Amino acid sequence: MASLGDSITRGFNACGWYVDCPSRSFSTGDDTGVNSHYLRIRAVNPAINGRNHNDGESGAESADMAGQADAAVSQGVGYVTMLIGANDACASSESGMTPVTTFRSNIDAALGRLKSGLPNARVFVISVPDIQRLWSVGRSSFAARSAWSLFGICQAMLANPTSNAQADVDRRNRVRQRVVDYNTQLAQACAAYGSNCLFDGNAVFNYPFALGQLSGWDYFHPNASGQQALAQISYAAGFGW
Template identity: 55%
Template sequence: MRGWSLLLAGLVLLVIACDGAAGATPERSPQDKSSMAALGDSITNAFASCLAPSPCPRNSWSTGDGTKVSSHYRRLLADNPGLRGGNHNLAAANARADALAGQASAAVRTGARYVTVLIGADDACRGGLADMTPVETFRRQVDAALAVLHDGLPGARVLVVSVPDINRLWEIGHTNRLAVKAWSFGLCPALLADPGSTAAAAVQRRRAFAERVDAYNTQLAAACRAYGPRCRDDGGAAHRVRFTLDMVTAQDFFHPNAAGQQALADATWPGQPTW
């Protein structure tokens, strides 16, 4: 009788355990949850847009979840509540195209279904003209990152965004005393060094800088076409944004503030990513 009692008790415990398992909600992996990821540099992590000289991803044009910017994430969330909390900003300050593959690998781990890519400003701004990332190298590094996404997230939609018109910052700020002071600490010297100079060498340096950014944008669009139908480029929309001084941060007169981030979000929004 004691043996039968133990067997019966074991069966009861087994039934309870099975009922409990059936009624529980299993923890979902990142791949089961709708998510998006942003790759890039300090523009996308919204550096200094919260006053402090540090990243402020809640104001990002791409993944921001704050109230000041109607980001791509917030627009997608309005139609897809399952996306809540699935916004992954993997962009890093000073990131160049050679960092993009690592960010893409991180995006694969999130299981992102929508990925934005904005890269190139730091490749142009890394030093003097001779220090800028060669166009061929830039393309190779972008292709490597997109290959990681293509292999690791074959169902994801990818948006490749053009590098904003950085020369526009010189145009609107080179006569502003505060902007010139901020740039004097070495910010983007290939463009912003000696901003008041009208010497032929300075004019040519700024022209060469603009041409390099244009070349990067040409390669970004071409890399996206090579990726296949699940990649879309912005058609130069970000590059066409006409920044004003009230759209950049007062700390460096370079990075977009919340208003600048909003302008980027508006210009680059592709609609629901169903391509």
């Protein structure tokens, strides 16, 4: 199997200071505490042992998915997970978000390469998490607000986190709507792919994650507990290997 995506798929900040932790990836990791898709599948099909490829890249956006899909094709895998879109929305400002039509074109390009190169593989498309909930659970935390400001994290959503000004409320709602629109496009693109593609039905988007499931270094990426929850929620919405 192979995992496509961004820093969440890479397990970024789930085991060390600002480093990728692919062993704790919800999808292809081998950390027993996370209990990834890979480990859950291996429990019923030992033949997959050692055949877990993490093709994600921290900082990746939808435009990078076609290249990652090519990597999965070269690995000849039978199962692919794709979690992408948070960075498309988490721009330095609202105007920098990826347009919905561009996002869809990027997803179609990636899925097209998977379909042509791995016609028998199953593809699991996972919804983009609700980044407005990130603001909601962290806005009252001084540590979270400080990290968001210091590292310039997802300013399209997280700028002025304590402000109740109408302009800031409206901006957050528009950014959340962009994520909703991305998820709509992911669902539609997967449906157009055919029976070998499954969308998670917004299971991850709807999951009410808590502040304690986020890295204490950036209050953005899932920590080990967050990765474990992501593995459980997404796997339950998937193919049921």
